[in-house]
Amino acid sequence: MRRAAAITLIALLLGGCAIEPPRAWERDLLARPAMTMDPDPLERRIMYNIYTSRENSFGGNGVGGGGCGCN
Secondary structure, eight states: OHHHHHHHHHHHHHHGGGOOOOOGGGHHHHTSGGGSSOSOHHHHHHHHHHHHHHHTTTTGGGOOSOTTSOO
16 A cells, blocks of 8 residues: 555656756747736845845844844
């Protein structure tokens, strides 16, 4: 029973490796701005600034300094 489950699990894991990359005519769908992880880089920078200002007193994101914004 364990052997059959192990073989099935290995077959499922190896089956995931058989996914082919997108073809040339499918890449235009992936290159659209809506498919990016952060569609608005300016908003990401503003949110990062707010996050570091808020979390600096705790030491979040590897940035040192106080919560007041002075280094």
